[in-house]
Amino acid sequence: xxxxxxxxxATPVADVLLDxxxxxxxxxxxxxxxxxxxxxxxxxxxxxxxxIGPAALGLVQPGEPLKVFAELGVVFLLFWVGLETRxxxxxxxxxxxxxxxxxxxxxPLVAGxxxxxxxGEGTDTSIFLxxxxxxxxxxxxxxxxMEMGVLKTRASRTILGAAIVDDVLAMIVLGVxxxxxGKGVDVASIAVVVVLAVAFVxxxxxxxxxxxxxRPQILEAPRFSESPLLPAVILCLGLAALAAQIGLxxxxxxxxxxxxxxxxxxxxxxxxxxEPLYAFFPPFFFAFIGTQVDLGALADAGTLAxxxxxxxxxxxxxxxxxxxxxxxLGPQEAAFVGVGMVPRGEVGIIVAGIGEAAGVLxxxxxxxxxxxxxITTLAVPPVLRMIARRGxxxxxxxxxxx
Amino acid sequence: xxxxxxxxxATPVADVLLDxxxxxxxxxxxxxxxxxxxxxxxxxxxxxxxxIGPAALGLVQPGEPLKVFAELGVVFLLFWVGLETRxxxxxxxxxxxxxxxxxxxxxPLVAGxxxxxxxGEGTDTSIFLxxxxxxxxxxxxxxxxMEMGVLKTRASRTILGAAIVDDVLAMIVLGVxxxxxGKGVDVASIAVVVVLAVAFVxxxxxxxxxxxxxRPQILEAPRFSESPLLPAVILCLGLAALAAQIGLxxxxxxxxxxxxxxxxxxxxxxxxxxEPLYAFFPPFFFAFIGTQVDLGALADAGTLAxxxxxxxxxxxxxxxxxxxxxxxLGPQEAAFVGVGMVPRGEVGIIVAGIGEAAGVLxxxxxxxxxxxxxITTLAVPPVLRMIARRGxxxxxxxxxxx
Numbered sequence: 001x002x003x004x005x006x007x008x009x010a011t012p013v014a015d016v017l018l019d020x021x022x023x024x025x026x027x028x029x030x031x032x033x034x035x036x037x038x039x040x041x042x043x044x045x046x047x048x049x050x051x052i053g054p055a056a057l058g059l060v061q062p063g064e065p066l067k068v069f070a071e072l073g074v075v076f077l078l079f080w081v082g083l084e085t086r087x088x089x090x091x092x093x094x095x096x097x098x099x100x101x102x103x104x105x106x107x108p109l110v111a112g113x114x115x116x117x118x119x120g121e122g123t124d125t126s127i128f129l130x131x132x133x134x135x136x137x138x139x140x141x142x143x144x145x146m147e148m149g150v151l152k153t154r155a156s157r158t159i160l161g162a163a164i165v166d167d168v169l170a171m172i173v174l175g176v177x178x179x180x181x182g183k184g185v186d187v188a189s190i191a192v193v194v195v196l197a198v199a200f201v202x203x204x205x206x207x208x209x210x211x212x213x214x215r216p217q218i219l220e221a222p223r224f225s226e227s228p229l230l231p232a233v234i235l236c237l238g239l240a241a242l243a244a245q246i247g248l249x250x251x252x253x254x255x256x257x258x259x260x261x262x263x264x265x266x267x268x269x270x271x272x273x274x275e276p277l278y279a280f281f282p283p284f285f286f287a288f289i290g291t292q293v294d295l296g297a298l299a300d301a302g303t304l305a306x307x308x309x310x311x312x313x314x315x316x317x318x319x320x321x322x323x324x325x326x327x328x329l330g331p332q333e334a335a336f337v338g339v340g341m342v343p344r345g346e347v348g349i350i351v352a353g354i355g356e357a358a359g360v361l362x363x364x365x366x367x368x369x370x371x372x373x374x375i376t377t378l379a380v381p382p383v384l385r386m387i388a389r390r391g392x393x394x395x396x397x398x399x400x401x402x
Numbered sequence: 403x404x405x406x407x408x409x410x411x412a413t414p415v416a417d418v419l420l421d422x423x424x425x426x427x428x429x430x431x432x433x434x435x436x437x438x439x440x441x442x443x444x445x446x447x448x449x450x451x452x453x454i455g456p457a458a459l460g461l462v463q464p465g466e467p468l469k470v471f472a473e474l475g476v477v478f479l480l481f482w483v484g485l486e487t488r489x490x491x492x493x494x495x496x497x498x499x500x501x502x503x504x505x506x507x508x509x510p511l512v513a514g515x516x517x518x519x520x521x522g523e524g525t526d527t528s529i530f531l532x533x534x535x536x537x538x539x540x541x542x543x544x545x546x547x548m549e550m551g552v553l554k555t556r557a558s559r560t561i562l563g564a565a566i567v568d569d570v571l572a573m574i575v576l577g578v579x580x581x582x583x584g585k586g587v588d589v590a591s592i593a594v595v596v597v598l599a600v601a602f603v604x605x606x607x608x609x610x611x612x613x614x615x616x617r618p619q620i621l622e623a624p625r626f627s628e629s630p631l632l633p634a635v636i637l638c639l640g641l642a643a644l645a646a647q648i649g650l651x652x653x654x655x656x657x658x659x660x661x662x663x664x665x666x667x668x669x670x671x672x673x674x675x676x677e678p679l680y681a682f683f684p685p686f687f688f689a690f691i692g693t694q695v696d697l698g699a700l701a702d703a704g705t706l707a708x709x710x711x712x713x714x715x716x717x718x719x720x721x722x723x724x725x726x727x728x729x730x731l732g733p734q735e736a737a738f739v740g741v742g743m744v745p746r747g748e749v750g751i752i753v754a755g756i757g758e759a760a761g762v763l764x765x766x767x768x769x770x771x772x773x774x775x776x777i778t779t780l781a782v783p784p785v786l787r788m789i790a791r792r793g794x795x796x797x798x799x800x801x802x803x804x
Contacts, residue, residue: 012466013466013469013470013473013646013652014643014646014647014652016470016473017473017474017477017639017642017643017646017652018643018646018647020474020639020643021636021639021640021642021643024632024635024636024639025636025640028632028633028636064414064415064466064467065466065467065470067415068415068418068467068470071415071418071419072419072422075419227681229678229681229682230426230430230681230682230685231430233426233682234423234426234427234430237419237422237423237426238423238427240419240423241416241419241420241422241423244415244416244419244420245416245420250415250416250419273677273678274678275675275678276631276675276676276677276678276679277678277679277682279629279631279632280631280632280635280679283632
């Protein structure tokens, strides 16, 4: 055995090990503290990211390797959520979820564009602002729902279904925004991508789950492997990569893979075997979101006012749109769905990054969108718990149904 | 939810997902094929890496993210080996292991330097060649020993102990080699690093395990966490990062962390919880070694002859040195130990990379050292199994003792 590193000079890989150690340790500490003060653990993990990130101590720089671990974090998170979801669960809530997805996308989009135009920004910048307000981070909400143990309620399933609809719509908006920022809108290529995305979701959610229902032993020994873990993980990474390649969020692929594998759960111990990966990777995702916060850029009073305005608009319009779409579920559950759709999480940050790279979002607007994403993400978990607790006390409507 | 990727253009992170999928799928296929033809699974995984790497299909480029996953692969591999090792097991074999480590390092070093000088290379190049021959990849051998279920035999424990001695010596040689290639040998700084390394190993192997033996409940609920998984993984990453920062191999730190945690095994389910991480990461390590093979550079007859000579020398000198050190164990076990020290694996490749970057290894010599590393790695597992089977048939000396 020989050193990875020349004497007295650590290699890049050795530095990555150190970053992974620091992030995981900080996230775990944040998690434990927040559990002890009876607050959502993921909020503790995000704040740990703020503390160790460039905004405060500067112990880690959120570079490429950390991004990959964060991405795998949300991929395994949504795979886990998929494992807890049956396609039949989603079918039941199909129509309401579609309404929530559509209304919860249209209202923030229109408001974002209007705000941009009112502020005197160009059409391209305004559409990017709208696109950033459309984005829902189902990863954050799903983690909170799991922590609360209410993933199988009707309201939670509505949120998951709506998130898929939301993602397809958001892809269209972002496609248009990028087209406008660059060489103009290419309607044909956007249409191709949308058709591909819808076909992808339909094929794996319907065909994939039906196939697994008929051949659940395919992940099992000795047909393919002595353990279902790697076949399941390979399916998860494959669908995540495929989704990302056609322009959808990777997590949509991971979620569909989880739903497929969930059809085999009675036969294989896949849930128990995946659990350690689910414990290991997601903290990188939550802490990574925290490292994106740039307090310096928000020191300016004008930017701070802008942040307050955009955040207020992001919350109000998503809440109103999703609530309208879910109103047939009754006020209590509609409120739960509305709040659940509010977090913008990593998705808002990614849209902001694309907009900044395309040269249509200024550094100030970038910081505002990132700030809005983090604030909506931090604010939602406590509110969701409050609504759920009230619901349990009143009618039990938000309690576990499965 | 919004796309990670702009329409029609995948992000770097999306491409990493695709690489991870391809590598894991290929490794799993290689693994299954080799299990079915009753050959060591890790050889199948390395050959899968050759097939998908630049040498054949070119499906993946072994870049930075894949390197990080390969490193975590060997880190979790050695952590797992440490979990199966008690410090008391190593104490028993201490003197023999030290002899194996020293003699198994000195002979290849002298032979490598002599070969370099005979070929008319400069002192700096010759010392690098020697350093590359010193390197033992305990990761490869440990994986084969685990697959064979003989990790707890006296011969296996001797190999693990010798690997640590070997690593400290190799660090000194590499330090001198780098010093010669650059601004000259800085004896003082090398001495500091060696003292640090020895202190690191002694502190965690003796003090760390003693601490855990006295307070095994430290990893347990509700003192620190509801599951021992993350505390154990954090300890593993922390010691691996620390080892890498002081110039030792990261895997030495991971191995020591595993030995510490193994003292708590009776109390916690940590082994079962780590197992999925051990299933997920190491395939990246084995496949990565395969992707390093450059068949093009070896097409030349002179280079091929050089490869044959260097590989023969690497095998003969390591075998002879380690066998001499272990001869008191009897011929059967001494042969097992000797063969077990032969694989150069990732460590030879890393030394070659450092030498090339320092400008003292030509592209041809680089390809030769990498080729030697991969050949010694592929050749050892079948031979080890053969020796162990004979031993089991004859005396049972290499069979499980625990």
